[in-house]
Amino acid sequence: MGYLWSTLWPPERLFQIARVWHEMVGDSFDFLERFRPGAGLMLTGHFHRSGVWSHGGRHLVNTGAFMRGAVPLAVDVDQGWVRVRRIERKSDAFHPGKSIATFRISPSAGFLRP
Numbered sequence: 001m002g003y004l005w006s007t008l009w010p011p012e013r014l015f016q017i018a019r020v021w022h023e024m025v026g027d028s029f030d031f032l033e034r035f036r037p038g039a040g041l042m043l044t045g046h047f048h049r050s051g052v053w054s055h056g057g058r059h060l061v062n063t064g065a066f067m068r069g070a071v072p073l074a075v076d077v078d079q080g081w082v083r084v085r086r087i088e089r090k091s092d093a094f095h096p097g098k099s100i101a102t103f104r105i106s107p108s109a110g111f112l113r114p
Contacts (some may be wrong), residue, residue: 010087020050021098028060029053040105041082043075052084059103066094080104 011074024047032042042060050064050073061084064072072087074096081104 021047024049024062025053025060029055029058032058041077054103059105061101072097081108 020099028042028044032039036042040058041056043063044060045063046065047062048067048070049064050062050071052073053060057083060076061073061082063075064070066072072094074082074085074087076085076096082102083099084101086097087094087100089095
């Protein structure tokens with residue numbers, strides 16, 4: 001009940017969540033353009049709206065979150081190839097599942113690291 005209450009209160013919070021979900025993809029591509037124009041891939045997490053988006057030769061992958069109703073994703077990066085898979089729960093363990101996207105990025109572009 002606490003999670004539901006924190007989503008609905010204060011009343012404008014639900015609108016803020018919807019705004020972030022709506023603007024996240026565009027804001028992420030704008031971030032890449034401004035701070036890392038040579039990067040072909042941005043990996044994010046936590047935003048509950050998992051998915052893969054492509055724009056102008058760049059890719060954004062949001063791995064989502066492990067919570068009820070969310071669809072978490074796993075990302076494999078190997079020598080410029082990126083594969084995005086759903087994470088499936090079997091019994092009490094999580095396993096990489098069905099591949100939902102595969103694409104190639106330039107290994108020389110590098111990655112943004114914290």
